[in-house]
Amino acid sequence: MNFFRLLGAYFVVSFMGEVAYRVNFFVQLFQTFLNLVVSLGGLAVIFSYTDKLGGWGPQEILALVGVYFLVGGLIGLVIQPGMEAFIESVRDGTLDFTLIRPEDSQLLVSIGRIDIWKLIDILLGLGIMTWALIMLGQKVGLMQAGMFVLALAAGGVIIYCFFLILATLSFWFVRIENILVIFQSMYEAGRWPVSLYPAWLRYGLTFVVPIAFATTIPAEALTNRLNLQTLLGAVGAALVLLVISRIVWRVGLRHYSGASA
């Protein structure tokens, strides 16, 4: 498919660009390690005083931490760098060069920049999830695996649409690069199951900044506590958002007049 061919090409290009700066690999490795220390250290302290948190046991929270790293890595790999580059290009007018290419502009913008070292976070997330599942000692059935993949895909799409809609605002308000920073500090909340939070924050983290879809719901699928209703709701929300973000993109693009012209 065209999409995968393009994605592959962009991957290769950013890989070739980045191998020149190999120190960055070690910097990322170190930062991921520190992030892991914060997560596991915090869990160790908390679970030395309790054995359930919001109805989740330590191994189940560990699975959630795995999802947190996996999705965080995914966001850092393509979604966030792409959107940052896009906002920049609206400001300085270089979006023109993207628009004249013979491919869908939303697609080009979405995979426009890739931070390949974030693959470390993705691998780590997969590792933690595996470790948590082994400690839980439960067999992952085909049904459960399918639900997890579906929930993860829905969460990824929702987060992508959320970023895209926010970034598209730059067609109207040029200085909005800080808006993406909000997400970074909110994402911290995704280390814990949203059921822990008081209602107002839980709704905020589900419907305003959709972090619950990104971490809690896939982790629920992984630990066998997700009901079909929620999963269908997440998939539905993903599809609706995909359409809405497409419309917002189209309308926004019509609003773009180029900064250099």
Add this chain to the structure above:
Amino acid sequence: MRALAGLYLQQFKTTMAMMFQYRAMLAIWMLGQVLEPLIYLIVWSAVSTGAGGSVGSYTTRDFAGYFVVLMLVNQFSYTWIMYDFEYRVREGLLSFALLKPVHPIHSDIADNVSSKLITLPAMVLIAIVLAFAFHASISPQPWAILVFIPVLLMAFMVRFLLEWTLALVAFWTTRVSAINQSYFVLMLFLSGQIAPLTLLPQPVQVIADLLPFRWVIGFPVELLLGKLSPVDALIGLGAQAAWIIVGYVLLRIVWKAGTKVYSAVGA
């Protein structure tokens, strides 16, 4: 001395004007400052409720009080100098600061204080709302409230001196993000931002006593919560004074060595 006062006044005015330009940025920054303690407040409240109403010497309402006060203490002593400095050295901006006839630390202090004055009303308001929402219990003795004011100021001084000195590492290497991150992780655990220090394992508490982090955040918070005896408060004040001296001496030495090796990038 009068010249310095004039400098501070001018710097206040400039920063105030600048901060009002970047209101949205300030709001976003504040969101982060509020959210992190709020998350740990909720997590520890859940732990405490699950454990029958208390963990160690902290009741559920104590945890609420702890993290609300922590939010304010952290806001008060926070600096962002370590990010700024790398940028200044990398872009060669420091050269201009060095040409001025006063030490660049003065404009940084003025900058820091004025931006905090702007955010303070909002932070206090948020703290009051959270304190009511989570039924926080904060019950200090009158003496503790009196001591809290100098303790808070000294906490700010310790943190400012140490972080300003650490920021100077940028003179030797412009890749400081790994150093900054390690510093923040240590700070997170050993200052009491993840959990009250008395809940951490004994060896960790000993390390925390010997390092500055606890005296910058954990100590003022526990003092205002009414968890400390007068003797504890005296020990804490002594530790803060000692760290201020250490920080000052280090700053002098590192600054002198750093300006010697500095060769402006981009010049």
